[in-house]
């Protein structure tokens with residue numbers, strides 16, 4: 001009889017818990033002795049906007065996450081300069097991660113995993129585990145020590161966020177804003193019942209909190225700030241495997257570079273890993289990750305253009321667009337707005353490739369980033 005796989009997971013946060021549950025209770029369950037090492041005294045959430053699409057939530061079948069939905073939405077709105085709104089008609093949620101992650105850790109234990117807290121794993125420990133175990137999974141976030149053993153690089157960027165106890169009514173959608181007044185990338189308002197997550201992707205120039213204060217005031221977000229936090233986000237990871245040591249989540253740098261949504265990438269990477277383990281083809285993990293839309297090649301040039309363009313350039317680019325652009329599941333936005341896109345491209349021939357890549361990257365991100 002085949003023996004159980006010895007699996008060690010470094011990091012018991014979102015990626016560690018989702019990976020453990022997917023291996024033990026997903027579509028391709030494996031017979032495994034799973035040990036999870038978490039450096040903090042208990043399972044906890046790291047900083048997050050907590051926005052997640054209903055599509056992704058339904059893909060994560062290894063655990064009933066419904067009780068941890070904080071608020072549900074019919075969609076999201078992405079605002080560009082001059083008030084152009086792309087309204088994405090796709091159901092989404094904000095998740096109460098401070099309850100969700102500990103509940104997942106508890107479920108992993110109920111399924112037989114050993115969740116050890118207060119264990120800070122070093123790169124030397126990882127090298128030893130790689131010799132002892134069948135599979136070592138780095139789920140230790142953007143500052144990963146497992147990455148040191150795997151090699152390769154990922155980029156990081158700081159996200160900053162307030163938790164606000166609001167005084168006004170909740171928006172009907174998750175709100176994103178591309179506006180260089182506040183962020184070189186974007187800012188967001190994600191309500192979750194009694195608390196709103198209000199944040200931005202930071203430039204690190206020392207004025208990001210001032211910009212976030214201005215963003216809140218300009219968007220009319222009033223209320224008591226309960227918490228103020230900053231945390232890095234890992235993306236553009238160029239290597240996720242070295243032999244039997246693999247990476248998942250922000251350690252892998254698989255967070256979507258455009259939206260910086262990382263939970264969806266965790267769900268898909270965990271599924272790919274479980275399928276590889278189930279089929280006895282662990283060596284294929286890296287190749288299967290690279291072939292997945294979460295690593296779409298349009299992301300790099302699209303992000304470069306989104307970062308580079310000024311508000312004036314965005315206004316110039318969207319001048320043929322209607323004030324409200326409807327983005328619907330199963331409908332190609334490129335085709336639905338073909339006339340607008342054609343005029344935009346003709347008037348901005350120098351930016352043609354970037355425009356097409358951005359439209360494509362946003363289309364992929366709509367499905368695989370939140």
Ligand SMILES: Cc1cc2nc3c(=O)[nH]c(=O)nc-3n(C[C@H](O)[C@H](O)[C@H](O)COP(=O)(O)OP(=O)(O)OC[C@H]3O[C@@H](n4cnc5c(N)ncnc54)[C@H](O)[C@@H]3O)c2cc1C
Nearest residue numbers: 011013014015039048049050051121141159249250262263
């Ligand atoms: C401001 C902000 C907003 C975001 N908003 C969204 C959003 O709305 N939607 C979305 O999908 N994503 C969002 N993200 C990204 C998302 O939060 C991350 O992709 C996700 O939390 C990554 O989970 P992770 O488990 O890989 O890493 P982490 O959350 O960093 O967890 C790593 C875990 O490993 C532990 N650990 C670290 N080092 C060691 C060690 N040496 N030994 C043992 N344990 C260790 C840590 O204590 C932690 O528990 C946001 C991120 C930020 C910063």
